[in-house]
Every structure is written in C-alpha cells, then in structure tokens.
Amino acid sequence: MTDREHYEAVVVGCGPGGAAAAASLAENDVETLVLERGVEAGSKNVSGGLLYAEESSSYTIDDLFPGFREEASEREITEYQMHNVSGSQVKSFDITELHEHDTEWSDSVLRRKMDSWLEQRVHEMTVETGGGVLTDVRVDGLLWEDDEVVGVSCAELDPIEADMIVAADGVNSELAREAGMMDWEEPEEWFHGVKAVVDLPDEGVEERFHLPPGEGAAHLFAGDLFEGVRGGGFLYTNEDSLSIGTVFHLDSVVEQQVEVHELLDSLITHPVVGEWIPDEYTELEYAAKLTPDSKKVAHPSPGQGRLALVGDAAGQMQAQGPVIKGMNHAVTAGALAGDAFVEAEEKGMDPGKAYVKQLSGEGIFRKLRPRRYKVARALGENGPMTALTDGLLTSFVGRWFMRRGFMKRLTGWAMSSPWMASMMPDTRTPYVTLPTVVAEEMGEEVDSENDVEPKSLLDRIGDLKYDTDVGNPHINVLDDSWEASGAAVMACPVSARDFGGGCYREEKVKAGDVTERTVSLDTQPCIECGTCAVVADTEWRHPNGGKGVEFKEG
Amino acid sequence: MHYVVLTKGVPDFREGQVEFDDDGHLKRGATPTVMNPNDHFACRAALQMKVKHDGKVSIMGMGPPDFSKILYEGMERFYADELYLLSDKAFAAADTWATSITLATGLKKLDPEPDIVFAGFKTADGETGHTGPQTDWCIEWPIITHVINMTYEEDDEVIRAKRLVEGDPDEIETVECSTPAVVVTDPEFETSYRKASHRLRRKKLREETQERAENHEEYTTQWGHEELNLDPDYVGLDGSPTIVSGVDPIPKPPSERDATMVTPDDEDGMQEVVEELVPYGGGA
Ligand SMILES: Cc1cc2nc3c(=O)[nH]c(=O)nc-3n(C[C@H](O)[C@H](O)[C@H](O)COP(=O)(O)OP(=O)(O)OC[C@H]3O[C@@H](n4cnc5c(N)ncnc54)[C@H](O)[C@@H]3O)c2cc1C
Ligand code: SF4
Numbered sequence: 001m002t003d004r005e006h007y008e009a010v011v012v013g014c015g016p017g018g019a020a021a022a023a024s025l026a027e028n029d030v031e032t033l034v035l036e037r038g039v040e041a042g043s044k045n046v047s048g049g050l051l052y053a054e055e056s057s058s059y060t061i062d063d064l065f066p067g068f069r070e071e072a073s074e075r076e077i078t079e080y081q082m083h084n085v086s087g088s089q090v091k092s093f094d095i096t097e098l099h100e101h102d103t104e105w106s107d108s109v110l111r112r113k114m115d116s117w118l119e120q121r122v123h124e125m126t127v128e129t130g131g132g133v134l135t136d137v138r139v140d141g142l143l144w145e146d147d148e149v150v151g152v153s154c155a156e157l158d159p160i161e162a163d164m165i166v167a168a169d170g171v172n173s174e175l176a177r178e179a180g181m182m183d184w185e186e187p188e189e190w191f192h193g194v195k196a197v198v199d200l201p202d203e204g205v206e207e208r209f210h211l212p213p214g215e216g217a218a219h220l221f222a223g224d225l226f227e228g229v230r231g232g233g234f235l236y237t238n239e240d241s242l243s244i245g246t247v248f249h250l251d252s253v254v255e256q257q258v259e260v261h262e263l264l265d266s267l268i269t270h271p272v273v274g275e276w277i278p279d280e281y282t283e284l285e286y287a288a289k290l291t292p293d294s295k296k297v298a299h300p301s302p303g304q305g306r307l308a309l310v311g312d313a314a315g316q317m318q319a320q321g322p323v324i325k326g327m328n329h330a331v332t333a334g335a336l337a338g339d340a341f342v343e344a345e346e347k348g349m350d351p352g353k354a355y356v357k358q359l360s361g362e363g364i365f366r367k368l369r370p371r372r373y374k375v376a377r378a379l380g381e382n383g384p385m386t387a388l389t390d391g392l393l394t395s396f397v398g399r400w401f402m403r404r405g406f407m408k409r410l411t412g413w414a415m416s417s418p419w420m421a422s423m424m425p426d427t428r429t430p431y432v433t434l435p436t437v438v439a440e441e442m443g444e445e446v447d448s449e450n451d452v453e454p455k456s457l458l459d460r461i462g463d464l465k466y467d468t469d470v471g472n473p474h475i476n477v478l479d480d481s482w483e484a485s486g487a488a489v490m491a492c493p494v495s496a497r498d499f500g501g502g503c504y505r506e507e508k509v510k511a512g513d514v515t516e517r518t519v520s521l522d523t524q525p526c527i528e529c530g531t532c533a534v535v536a537d538t539e540w541r542h543p544n545g546g547k548g549v550e551f552k553e554g
Numbered sequence: 555m556h557y558v559v560l561t562k563g564v565p566d567f568r569e570g571q572v573e574f575d576d577d578g579h580l581k582r583g584a585t586p587t588v589m590n591p592n593d594h595f596a597c598r599a600a601l602q603m604k605v606k607h608d609g610k611v612s613i614m615g616m617g618p619p620d621f622s623k624i625l626y627e628g629m630e631r632f633y634a635d636e637l638y639l640l641s642d643k644a645f646a647a648a649d650t651w652a653t654s655i656t657l658a659t660g661l662k663k664l665d666p667e668p669d670i671v672f673a674g675f676k677t678a679d680g681e682t683g684h685t686g687p688q689t690d691w692c693i694e695w696p697i698i699t700h701v702i703n704m705t706y707e708e709d710d711e712v713i714r715a716k717r718l719v720e721g722d723p724d725e726i727e728t729v730e731c732s733t734p735a736v737v738v739t740d741p742e743f744e745t746s747y748r749k750a751s752h753r754l755r756r757k758k759l760r761e762e763t764q765e766r767a768e769n770h771e772e773y774t775t776q777w778g779h780e781e782l783n784l785d786p787d788y789v790g791l792d793g794s795p796t797i798v799s800g801v802d803p804i805p806k807p808p809s810e811r812d813a814t815m816v817t818p819d820d821e822d823g824m825q826e827v828v829e830e831l832v833p834y835g836g837g838a
Contacts, residue, residue: 033750157749
C-alpha cells in the first residue's frame with residue numbers, strides 16, 4: 001500500500017460518457033471520483049447536436065438521469081430533412097424515417113447547459129459514495145505499476161490510485177494514447193466539426209420553422225456548397241437559438257486545402273437556409289472539435305486491466321449517413337462500464353475485460369463498425385470505383401435516369417434507409433456528386449433571400465472567453481516545415497492563410513537565395529479542437545485545469 | 555480547532571470604485587467599503603486549515619455596524635462559520651494600538667479560544683502593518699509574520715511555515731511554532747490543495763456555506779465595550795496615542811496640457827511630430 005489517495009473508481013471527463021459512467025458506478029455504490037478539466041462540465045465540449053435515445057440500447061440518458069429532457073435538453077426533433085444542393089437549385093427529402101429508426105426520442109442539446117446539468121446530478125450521486133466531481137482538474141497521465149495502469153496523475157493533484165479508471169476524456173484522449181490504445185496519426189479516421197450558435201431574437205423557432213410548440217427540426221445539407229469536401233452541413237433548432245455547422249472528413253479537409261470557417265460561412269450565407277436564419281444575424285458562439293469515425297477507429301477491445309475507454313476516447317462516434325450518434329453511444333458505454341465494475345468484483349476479473357464483455361453483449365461493436373460498411377469500403381472506397389460512379393452519375397445516362405419519376409422515389413427511399421446509410425462508402429460520390437446531380441436534375445430554384453453577413457474570424461475569436469495559461473503553451477510544433485505542419489494553417493478553425501490573429505500562420509523565412517515556407521503557432525486563440533494533433537507535427541496536450549477556451553453554448 | 559481571522563473594512567480602492575472631492579479628499583460615503591484585500595490571504599489560510607484539519611473559522615473585525623457586510627463577505631467567499639463584529643461608538647477613531655487592545659480582548663472572549671489567529675499584511679487605508687503583531691503582543695502568543703505557505707502537524711500541534719525574511723521574496727526561511735499562535739499572511743501567500751479529498755471537502759463547505767450565508771445574521775455576534783468589559787478611556791479615540799497632525803490631499807493631475815493639433819493629412823505637421831518623437835524612441 002502506498003499513502004496515495006485511493007478511490008474505487010476514477011472517471012476522467014464529465015461529458016455524457018463520463019457522466020453516465022459515474023451515475024452507473026454510484027448507482028452500484030462504488031466510491032467514484034470524477035475529474036473534469038473544464039471550469040464546469042460542458043465548458044470544453046461541442047456537438048451538433050442531436051442526442052438520441054435508441055430503442056435497442058439498454059441505457060439511455062433519461063434512464064440514468066430522470067428529468068433530463070425537461071431540464072437539460074432543448075427540443076424534441078420531430079422533423080428531419082435532407083437538402084441536396086447545387087448552386088441555388090435544391091431538392092429536399094423528408095428523411096424522418098431514418099431519424100426515427102431505432103429511436104425512442106431525439107432532442108437537440110447545447111453542451112454547456114446539458115453537461116453542467118449532468119455534472120450537478122453526478123456530483124450529488126457520487127458524493128453519496130464518498131467521492132464527487134472535481135472541475136478544473138486535468139488528468140495528465142496514467143499511473144503505472146509493473147506495466148499495469150493503477151491510477152491517474154494530474155496536473156493539479158497528487159497521483160490517485162483506483163481499482164477502475166474510466167477514460168471518458170473525449171476525442172484526442174491523452175489517456176487512450178498513453179495506454180497505446182489509440183493514436184492520432186491518420187486524418188481519415190476523424191471528422192472535423194465546426195459550428196456556430198445563432199440567436200433567434202423575438203421570433204419563436206416554431207414560427208420560423210412552422211413547428212408545433214416545443215418541437216424542433218433538423219435540416220441537413222450536401223452537394224456542391226462545400227468546395228468538394230466530403231461531408232455536410234446541419235441546422236438544428238434549440239429552444240431559442242439555432243445550431244448551424246459542418247462535419248467533414250478530416251482527410252478531405254486537408255486534401256482540398258479549404259479553410260473550414262469559410263465552408264461554415266458558405267452554409268450560413270446560402271439561400272437554402274435563408275428562410276430560417278434571421279437577417280439580423282447574431283452569432284452567439286463559434287466552436288469546433290474533432291470527433292472520431294467509429295467505422296474506422298472504434299477500438300475493438302477498449303478495456304484493458306483496470307482501464308476502460310468510453311465514448312469518443314474509444315472512437316465510439318457513429319456517423320450513420322447523415323445521422324451522427326456519438327453522445328448516445330458514450331452514454332451507453334459509460335453506463336456499461338459502471339456495470340462492469342460490479343461484474344468484475346463478483347467474478348474476480350479485470351474491470352477492463354468485464355467492460356469489453358458488456359459492450360459485446362450489448363451489440364455495440366456491430367453498430368459502431370457495421371459489417372456492411374466493411375464490404376462497401378472494400379468494394380467502393382477506391383479511386384477507380386469513385387471515378388466510375390461519379391462518371392456514371394454525371395453522364396448523360398445518369399442524368400436521364402435521375403429525371404425519371406421512379407428515381408425520385410428510389411432516391412428518397414435510399415436517403416432515408418438506415419440500411420443504405422450504414423453501408424455508405426466514404427467517397428465523393430455520396431457526399432458531393434450524388435446530391436449535386438440530384439439537385440440539378442430533380443431540384444428547384446430556392447426563392448429565399450439570404451443577406452446574412454457572417455462574423456469575421458477575428459470577431460469570432462474575440463467573442464470567445466479564454467483563461468490563457470501564460471507561459472505554458474499546450475501545443476508545441478515539433479516540425480515547423482510547411483510539408484509537416486502547413487495543413488494546420490487551413491484546417492485549424494481559428495487560423496487562415498491571410499489572417500495574422502489566429503493560431504497557425506504561414507511564415508516565409510529567407511536564407512540567402514532560398515525562401516523556406518514554415519509555420520508558426522500562437523496557442524492563445526486555440527479552441528482545443530484537436531485538429532493539429534492529427535494534421536501537423538506537434539507535441540499536443542490539453543491545457544491545464546480551468547485554462548484555455550471556455551464555451552458558453554457548446 | 556478554532557481559527558480566527560482578523561479583518562478590517564477599507565475603501566474599495568479599485569479603479570472605478572473610489573471617489574474624491576474637489577480638494578482630493580476621499581468621498582468616504584460614495585466609496586464602497588470592502589474587506590481589506592490583504593485579509594483575503596488570511597481568510598484563505600484559515601479555510602485551508604479547516605479543509606485539511608477540520609474545525610471552525612470565525613472572522614472578527616472592528617468597525618461601525620455596517621461593517622457586518624464585510625464579515626458577511628468573508629463568510630460567503632471563504633466559508634467562515636461565525637462572524638464577530640466589535641462595534642461601539644466608544645471604539646470609533648481608534649489607532650492601531652486601541653484597535654489591537656479591542657481585538658485582543660475580543661479574541662480572549664471567544665469560546666473556544668482560538669488555536670490560530672490569522673491576520674493580513676497591512677490594510678489598504680492605513681498601511682501600518684501594526685495591528686496583527688500588536689494584537690499578538692497583547693495576547694502574548696508566538697507569531698509568524700510574512701507567511702507564504704503553511705502546514706500543520708496534528709500530532710505535535712505544530713505549525714510549519716515558510717516566511718519571507720524581512721518581507722524579501724528572495725529570502726525564505728522555514729519556521730515552526732506551537733499553537734496557539736498568530737500567523738500574519740504575506741500577499742505572496744499561496745494555498746495548496748493537492749488532494750482530491752481536500753478539494754471535495756472544500757466544495758462541500760462551499761455548498762454548506764450557501765445556506766449559512768443566506769441567514770448570516772444568525773451567525774453574527776456583535777460586542778460593544780460593555781460585553782468586552784473594556785473601559786472607554788482605553789479604546790477608540792481616547793485610547794489612541796497616535797496624533798494625526800494633518801492630512802495631505804492627494805494632488806490632482808494637471809488638467810491643462812499644451813497640445814498642438816495635427817491632422818494626419820498635414821504632411822509638414824506630421825513630419826514635426828515625428829521629429830519630436832524620435833529622441834524618445836532612442837533614434838537619431
Ligand atoms: C460538430 C460536431 C457535431 C456533433 N454532432 C453530434 C450529434 O448531433 N449527435 C451526437 O450524438 N454526437 C454528435 N457529435 C459527437 C459528440 O459530440 C461526441 O461523440 C460526444 O461528445 C462524446 O462524448 P464523450 O463523453 O465521449 O466525450 P466529450 O463529450 O468530449 O467529453 C469529454 C470530457 O472530458 C474532459 N476531459 C478531456 N480531457 C481531460 C483530462 N485530461 N482531464 C480531465 N478531463 C478531461 C473534457 O473537458 C470533456 O468534458 C458531434 C461532434 C461534433 C464535433
Ligand atoms: S491550434 Fe490546433 S487544437 Fe487549437 S484550434 Fe487550432 S487546430 Fe484546433
């Protein structure tokens with residue numbers, strides 16, 4: 001025995017995954033300490049976000065936290081539409097069927113409000129076990145003994161031992177990386193999400209979206225409005241604001257060398273959203289974050305010894321076509337981690353192993369890495385196949401077919417089919433080419449005006465709240481050559497090529513006759529999205545507890 | 555363990571709060587009164603003791619009845635349990651000596667008697683730094699001044715403190731003393747909560763304090779010279795040997811300066827400006 005502090009369970013992170021794990025552990029009378037790096041849970045978190053309660057899941061958030069929907073979420077989403085866009089031509093499909101597949105309910109959420117509510121409930125529950133929630137604490141590593149993880153080390157606290165460590169520390173989990181279970185190497189394993197929360201003053205959401213009281217709508221966008229980048233846009237209704245954003249494959253962002261804030265602006269200023277976005281445009285917050293693509297990166301065995309990876313930390317974020325399901329999987333996995341503790345004690349096994357068993361029993365892995373996608377990937381995710389399908393669609397024949405009445409029905413069916421969604425290959429065809437051709441051949445001109453002036457990057461950064469850890473930058477560029485780290489200048493959501501006020505800047509260093517292209521970094525405006533950990537050569541960590549950006553909406 | 559913090563209300567000297575009249579005198583009525591900023595360190599030190607070693611924290615101050623709000627500020631921000639206001643017309647206009655006698659008498663009346671008394675370094679209005687040490691002189695306990703951090707050994711009942719020698723940040727010594735004792739915190743004082751259990755306890759104290767702070771009157775005790783059994787001749791103005799011979803008003807900055815207006819389009823004018831500025835920039 002050491003004289004270190006010991007808790008039966010330590011949960012790192014108080015997002016939906018950590019909150020669910022802690023609630024389930026507390027429910028099972030396990031002494032639980034939750035460590036969250038933000039000043040308050042939610043202050044670091046961003047999602048689109050529609051939170052699903054799946055019929056097939058054994059745990060949903062309102063099971064674990066009674067009163068959740070009344071107090072912590074925004075609106076129940078009852079209308080779900082997909083808009084295929086080419087120029088100002090739009091073809092919309094009602095895909096509520098896809099949205100309702102395996103869905104008990106789905107609410108829009110804003111993360112600061114939601115997570116801080118969860119934090120309070122979790123604290124009340126875990127205090128009863130002898131633990132509680134501590135904010136402003138960053139876990140900076142795992143505590144090892146004889147090659148086994150026995151606890152955590154923290155920037156702000158002395159090391160803590162635990163019988164179970166739940167790493168629910170989200171995307172770019174430093175713990176998962178230290179355990180050797182995840183890495184941050186491949187851009188194709190991540191989605192890049194950027195989002196603005198827009199105020200809807202005076203006018204009710206219901207009025208603008210023609211919705212019954214209390215209900216909400218989700219609109220999704222794909223086609224030619226994002227410079228060919230694979231991904232799409234979303235617009236969700238909150239209680240009295242809108243969440244508008246984009247989610248792209250990170251490798252595509254890098255390949256196309258686009259500036260992600262400009263793509264968000266393309267959506268905000270497009271006529272397709274003109275009827276919903278108020279002309280008096282008040283952007284409450286700009287935010288961004290990476291999120292994993294479970295199809296490629298969900299860890300097949302996310303528990304080892306005393307350690308269990310939950311939620312984004314384990315890559316458990318599922319994009320099922322346009323439906324994004326990360327929070328709900330984090331909740332289910334977190335709750336199962338709590339059950340695993342009990343099973344492990346009863347059976348004398350490692351909690352990590354018990355956790356993997358619980359996940360398998362629940363069928364989580366099948367959802368996160370659908371077999372159908374594996375087939376689609378093998379067959380469809382290659383250059384020649386993409387060229388063929390793109391060529392076919394854009395050809396005279398393809399377009400002729402598109403104009404047939406039965407194709408409209410077929411396309412509508414395909415877009416709202418969960419089966420099709422789960423086997424959608426990750427290529428240009430479904431994200432860009434097909435929606436563009438659909439809009440051109442089946443769509444109509446949108447008649448809405450959109451005179452919105454989006455905020456400049458400078459104002460977006462200026463309106464965010466930061467507590468800078470002066471003299472202690474959390475990111476260091478290891479290789480500042482353009483080849484190694486230049487991608488960050490465009491992909492960083494608070495940087496741009498001709499903008500000096502962001503994180504990454506292009507520098508031209510002249511040595512004799514040779515001009516070298518390098519990058520420089522100032523972490524002050526960083527919004528901790530995690531992108532440059534993957535696309536640049538950096539030594540990357542989260543800022544210490546309570547430091548860095550503080551989101552108010554999320 | 556009983557920890558007592560001595561505090562004083564002072565004008566809020568932060569920018570935008572303080573007001574002066576035309577003669578440069580402080581407009582006391584228009585300037586809000588707040589807890590002496592240096593006393594925050596003393597409060598933090600007391601709270602740290604309570605978090606790590608249990609016990610209760612009392613805050614004691616001398617002043618007019620409305621100083622109770624300063625004590626209340628201490629309860630709200632530093633989770634104090636009890637508040638003691640030594641208030642009486644007879645205590646008015648006391649210098650540091652009469653204040654120290656009054657505070658020392660208050661401390662002796664507390665039940666249980668304090669184990670550690672904390673005081674801040676210097677008040678923002680008086681700047682003497684006398685009150686803590688003089689109060690200690692009256693009660694004849696060991697004292698450690700300029701404390702920048704401290705621990706307490708429960709078994710030996712010993713305080714171990716790091717202090718700045720002569721207030722010099724480059725010279726730090728570690729000292730020990732038994733309790734009861736007086737600790738004067740330096741503005742460099744730092745608390746340290748490196749254990750999760752301590753942070754959880756601090757959080758619990760905060761939650762408990764919210765309820766208490768709503769009914770803070772119930773936790774406030776006011777004592778005058780009668781309750782303290784103090785002769786009015788030895789306290790307040792009558793008991794103060796200090797004679798204020800005069801007060802210099804704060805000089806006002808000159809309100810008129812010579813200015814030459816130059817518009818940016820006036821090339822010659824701008825040239826002159828540059829020539830004027832060059833020497834200040836260290837240029838030729
Ligand atoms: C733009 C965008 C749109 C999205 N849309 C949706 C959607 O519509 N629906 C959906 O279900 N999902 C959506 N997601 C994904 C979803 O946000 C995540 O899958 C989900 O938040 C994962 O939950 P989590 O608990 O695993 O991690 P998080 O919610 O990220 O929580 C991790 C927590 O850990 C804390 N933390 C991190 N490191 C440390 C540390 N070292 N020490 C202490 N604390 C730490 C963080 O501060 C945070 O509170 C979207 C994501 C993005 C970026
Ligand atoms: S510096 Fe890196 S982590 Fe920070 S906002 Fe830019 S890309 Fe994201």
